Amino acid sequence: MFAGERVRLRGLQESDIDDLAGMEVQAEAVRLRRQGPIWPGGRAEAEALYERTRTAAPDRISFAIEAIDDGRFVGHCVLATVSRTHRSAEIGIGLLEEDTGRGYGGEALRLLLEYAFAGMLLHRVHALVRADDERGIAAFTAAGLKLEARLREEALDLDGNRVDVLSVSVLHDEWREAVA
Amino acid sequence: MSGATPPLPQVRDALVGDLVRLRPPTQGDIHRIWECQDWEGARLGEGGAPVPRLRSETEDWLLQPFQWDKLHLVIDPLDDAVPIAGRLSLGRLQWPEATAMLGMSLLPDSRRKGYGIDALRVLCAFAFEQLNLHKISLGTWAFNEAAQALYRKVGFVVEGRERDFLFRDGAYHDSIAMGLLASEWRAHPGRPA
Numbered sequence: 453m454f455a456g457e458r459v460r461l462r463g464l465q466e467s468d469i470d471d472l473a474g475m476e477v478q479a480e481a482v483r484l485r486r487q488g489p490i491w492p493g494g495r496a497e498a499e500a501l502y503e504r505t506r507t508a509a510p511d512r513i514s515f516a517i518e519a520i521d522d523g524r525f526v527g528h529c530v531l532a533t534v535s536r537t538h539r540s541a542e543i544g545i546g547l548l549e550e551d552t553g554r555g556y557g558g559e560a561l562r563l564l565l566e567y568a569f570a571g572m573l574l575h576r577v578h579a580l581v582r583a584d585d586e587r588g589i590a591a592f593t594a595a596g597l598k599l600e601a602r603l604r605e606e607a608l609d610l611d612g613n614r615v616d617v618l619s620v621s622v623l624h625d626e627w628r629e630a631v632a
Numbered sequence: 633m634s635g636a637t638p639p640l641p642q643v644r645d646a647l648v649g650d651l652v653r654l655r656p657p658t659q660g661d662i663h664r665i666w667e668c669q670d671w672e673g674a675r676l677g678e679g680g681a682p683v684p685r686l687r688s689e690t691e692d693w694l695l696q697p698f699q700w701d702k703l704h705l706v707i708d709p710l711d712d713a714v715p716i717a718g719r720l721s722l723g724r725l726q727w728p729e730a731t732a733m734l735g736m737s738l739l740p741d742s743r744r745k746g747y748g749i750d751a752l753r754v755l756c757a758f759a760f761e762q763l764n765l766h767k768i769s770l771g772t773w774a775f776n777e778a779a780q781a782l783y784r785k786v787g788f789v790v791e792g793r794e795r796d797f798l799f800r801d802g803a804y805h806d807s808i809a810m811g812l813l814a815s816e817w818r819a820h821p822g823r824p825a
Contacts, residue, residue, distance in 0.1 A: 478768055480755055486728045487726040487731070488726060488727070488729075489727060489728055535680060536681075537680050537681040537798075538680075538798045538799050538804075539799065539801055540796075540797070566686065573798060575799075575804065576795070576796050576797070576804075578794065600792050600793055600794050600795055601791050601793065601794055601809040602791055602792060602794020603769065603791050603792070603809060603811060604767070604789075604791060605766065605767055605811065605813060606726075606728060606729060606731050606767060606769070606811075608728065608730055614729075614766070619792060619794060619809065621794065621795060623795065
């Protein structure tokens with residue numbers, strides 16, 4: 453369930469903190485991933501992220517993404533705001549800038565969806581993606597997530613322009629049909 | 633320069649509307665909100681499991697100081713017909729995006745009396761004209777058509793439909809995403825054409 457051809461998902465380790473800190477200071481990555489300010493204190497934020505994620509909690513499960521060929525940390529992904537009532541969760545994924553464009557993200561996404569639907573028996577998985585994040589939109593579309601809302605002007609780009617956020621989702625039945 | 637002092641301008645309280653004023657909750661309000669929990673409120677308003685809450689949970693949830701993350705206010709009718717009509721909140725305040733999520737619920741004896749729409753207009757005005765927010769968003773269950781009609785009346789626009797977003801009454805239901813931008817508010821302050 454946690455290993456594909458190029459990447460595997462594993463729990464975060466203390467040795468990932470430097471890599472996480474490296475991601476946190478890539479301002480573009482911060483903007484692409486979520487709302488909120490860009491802070492200069494990268495390492496502290498990475499440590500806080502690590503502390504929050506090193507033990508699995510039912511509502512938030514984080515993974516490191518590791519390249520199978522050399523065992524390197526290439527990014528992390530998360531199943532967040534897991535609702536046990538609605539059997540739903542939000543997914544998020546972040547790769548190191550130098551490891552984008554190699555198919556790592558797409559495969560990590562497929563593994564994460566398998567974990568969400570087959571492992572956690574969720575009914576719905578959704579993601580929020582900035583409308584100008586072409587790579588992110590392409591990855592989610594390829595993984596079977598469908599556009600369902602355009603949330604106007606909820607994000608910012610690095611030039612200070614307001615950008616729409618897209619809400620995309622895939623349901624359990626759709627996922628099962630696609631992997632069958 | 634004449635010696636006469638100009639009269640102080642009459643300033644309208646930003647938290648007072650035509651029918652209600654908004655104010656922070658007191659212990660008594662929390663107790664009333666807790667006592668008045670009913671199935672309709674839970675079914676329509678509860679984001680997670682519609683399980684009745686402990687009084688201490690309700691206190692911990694609503695009695696928090698404003699620190700730019702969430703704002704809880706109660707709806708106090710000016711006619712004193714009831715101690716409070718319900719509550720309103722802005723949550724997930726994001727900065728620097730300046731966005732927030734709106735939540736609202738009315739107590740059983742205060743529904744369909746006009747308190748809700750008045751309170752909503754006061755809160756939106758406060759959010760845009762005092763807090764300098766850029767956008768207010770909300771999600772409402774697809775089967776709650778009364779809520780969608782209310783939000784539309786104040787100027788909220790439908791931005792999408794999230795499929796099978798919640799499980800209630802034995803089935804999955806969609807959620808309707810709605811939003812209101814500061815520019816839209818300035819054009820129609822809560823009374824769109």
